[in-house]
Amino acid sequence: MNFVNRHITDPGDTARIAAQPLRSRRHKWPVRYDSIEHVALGIDIATIFVAGALSTWLYQVQDNGGNSGNAFSLTLVSSACFVSLLKSRGLYRPTELLVVRNQIRAICMAWTLLLLLIWAASGFKLHIEYSPVLVFAVCGLALLIAQRGAVKVLLAKGLSGRKFANTNIVLISDQPLSKNAGLSETLATQGFCVKGRFSLPPIGSGPALRRRISAHVIDYIRSVELNAVVLEAAPERWSELRAFVADLRVVPFPIMFVPVGTASEWARHPLRSLGSAVCAELQPGPLTAVERAGKRIIDLVGAGLALMILAPGLAAAAVAIKLDSAGPVFFRQKRCGFNGQIFSIRKFRTMHVLEDGPVIIQATPIDPRVTRVGKWLRRTSFDELPQLLNVLDGSMSLVGPRPHALPHDGQFDKLVRNYAFRRRVKPGLSGWAQIHGCRGPTPTADMIERRVQYDLWYIDNWSLRLDLAILIRTPIEILRGRNAC
Incomplete structure (x- = not known):
């Protein structure tokens, strides 16, 4: 951004304005950058109402009639709940809309959760005669x-072409012009027009100089068309800044504050309320409340359906285990x-054997402890299916890092950096590491480190689509039989 510097007469020569020539208003959109959040929210509401009107029209075309009042009520409730969910997660911010x-x-999860709530509110009575709801969904x-x-x-396009309507600001900074040129350029792409720039007085310069500079700032602000004042400074000098801001209250x-320096890193994190503070x-949690709810629904539905479908095979496996060797059908381990x-x-x-103590020896490809039926169960991972009960009781998930025996867990924690980060999510029946061949024993540090890398990538990149992809690829990996023993 090109600035034309002009100095204001001041004894300390610390107040300086860099006035920017007015840019042409041609080809500007009638929307300011700071209004994008409200515009996006309104577009969502309009989109949901269009979907409601379209679903009602499609249903009426089939000569089925339809209650327009009920359709309007459904659309109104859906739009209010949907935008509230996304708004609470900050998903209407421009930086989020670009991803x-x-x-x-987020849309898929919020929309699915919303429809499930509507279904539950109806008393689980939505059947085929309520097909407008399905069309609407x-x-x-x-x-x-x-x-x-x-x-x-x-x-x-608006950012790259600087299409957003001008928001005129005055920038007051304690940084050299060369250092905050990047901020000015960023603001310019978002439609912010820096009408003038002032330098804050040096630290410890005293109240007299501060009042003279603030007076110059006020005089300039009153002489131009303005929308906001931006104060850029290090948070360490907040006691002086508070007095300067108090002068500008007229x-x-x-007045917006942009912190700079190392102490400003905390400002890059989202603010939350903690009681009255x-x-x-x-550090945010790996999953939001909505994401946890969606994942839990998938776990309950998936585990329940799997148990019903696989019930005959599970019963046959239980009988085979009992006939093959002495001992219980199930094995429990901490x-x-x-x-x-x-x-x-x-x-x-x-x-x-039933090992569950301070010392547990990992299974090997040729292990005399494994029974005849056990070899087949381990080869096909059929022995893991009772963990569907763990999924139902909430101690595990269908997808997540595989849990290890407690002695091995403590050993791996010392060998691999960030190993404990795997505990930020529930362990899973299958996982990102398993579909990449990380199954069976982990006799070397390299093997466990590779597995942990896959697990941490999964946690950092979790999505509903990723979980579904892992569930689909798990049977294929089992048929391949890589590293199973």
Whole structure:
């Protein structure tokens, strides 16, 4: 950005304005960058109403009639709940709207949760005669996803072409002009027009100089068309900045603070309320409340259906184990789960021994402890299926890092850096590491480190689509039989 510097007469020569020539208003959109969040929210509401109207029309075309009042009520409730869910997660911010993948994932989860809530509110009585609801669900999801792609394209075009309507600001900074040129350029791409720039007085310069500079700032602000005042400074000098801001209260414009320096890192984190206090969320949880709810629904539905479908095979395996060798059908062992909590994992017994103590020897490809039936069960991973009960009781998930026996867990924790990060999510019946061949024993540090790398990638990149992809690829990996023993 090109600035024309002009100095204001001041004894300390510390107040300087860099006035920017006015840019042409041609080809500017009638939308400001700071209004994008409200515009996107309104577009979502309009999209859901379009989906409602379209579903009602499609149903009436079939000569089925239809209650327009009920359709309007459904659309109104759906739009209010949907935008509230996304708004609470900050997904209407411009920076979030540019990440289409995250937007689609959030839309799918929020829309699915919303429809499940509507189904539950109806007393689980929605049947085929309520087909407008099904049409509304499909149309709404399709239109919302398509609309997000269009919003991303328009937003990117607006930023690259500087299309957003001007928001005139005055920048007051304690940084040299060369250092905050990057901030000025970034603001310019977002439609912010820096009308003037002032330098703050040096640290410890005294109240007299501060008042003279603030007076110059106020005089300039009153002489130009302005929308906001931006104060850029190090948080360490906040006691002086507070007095300077108090002087500027006579101007009827919002004053925004941009922290700089190492102490400003906390400001990059989202703010949360902690009782009556305001705090910065330094580390967010791996999954939000909506994502946890969606994942839990998949776990309950998937595990329940799997148990019903596989019931004959599970019963046959239980009989075969009992006839093959002495001992119980099931084997329980302590494992470390979410947040380091200990739980008992369920498996079909595949060995003559039931090891669950301070010393546990990992199975090997040719292990005399494995029974005849156990070899087949381990080869096909059929021995792991009783863990569907762990999924139902909430100690495990269908997809997640595989849990290890407690002695091995403590050993791996010392060998591999960040191993404990795996406990940020529930352990799983299958996982990202398993579909990449990381199954069976881990006799070397390299093998366990490779497995941990896959697990941490899964945690950092979790999505509903990723879980479904892992569930689909798991049977294929079992048929391949890599590293199973």
